[in-house]
Amino acid sequence: xxxxxxxxxxxxxxxxxxxxxxxxxxxxxxxxxxxxxxxxxxxxxxxxxxxxxxxxxxxxxxxxxxxxxxxxxxxxxxx
Numbered sequence: 001x002x003x004x005x006x007x008x009x010x011x012x013x014x015x016x017x018x019x020x021x022x023x024x025x026x027x028x029x030x031x032x033x034x035x036x037x038x039x040x041x042x043x044x045x046x047x048x049x050x051x052x053x054x055x056x057x058x059x060x061x062x063x064x065x066x067x068x069x070x071x072x073x074x075x076x077x078x079x
Contacts, residue, residue, distance in 0.1 A: 005035055008046050
């Protein structure tokens with residue numbers, strides 16, 4: 001299942017040792033847990049899960065941008 005998910009979800013690319021063993025980070029484990037939930041609990045298709053993960057990543061980027069702008073405004077107001 002892991003190898004199939006690696007081929008389907010571009011976000012899931014574990015590092016490899018020189019001997020070719022996969023090394024999963026804690027972020028990979030969290031992503032695997034999220035994929036599992038989307039597929040088995042939320043009953044999404046692979047395509048649906050991909051779209052949901054892409055949407056969540058896009059929203060996270062927007063929120064990070066808003067957070068940065070708010071910090072800049074806060075710094076301006078402190079001056």
